[in-house]
Amino acid sequence: MIEYFLDNMWAVWAVVAVLGLIIELSSGDFFVICFSIGAVGAAIAAPFSNTYVQLGVFAVVTALSIFQVRPFALRYLHKNEEPRVSNADALIGQTGRVSQTIPVGEYGRVAIGGDDWKAQSVCKEPIPVGTAVRVVSRESIIITVEVV
16 A cells, blocks of 8 residues: 555645645635645656655745745735734724723723623723723723723
């Protein structure tokens, strides 16, 4: 069986290339695709060379892809995009309503977009229920708010 794989290394390299493309679809950072390009290079060299030469072609083509293809792809496919914040970091700057009074130096609750967050205030006086507030920072699951 090993002899079969050694005689048909182009198929092994093709499988490696396809698996790399599938993994790249889930990440999108144009890094894994460089290994797929290297595997294609090794698959092309496979019928004409031994395993060591194939590994060398794979390594060289992968390295060239990382340093040449990846910067080109990042420059032209991700141009002018601002980094997007996600999860709880997207809360900073949003407004909400106090759902449980926030005493000075203690915690209350703030409703933002259907979620209820534990909150503290930067103000020097209590914030009553129903007051509009803006999120100024976040520490773990606790947000810090100010009156709008």
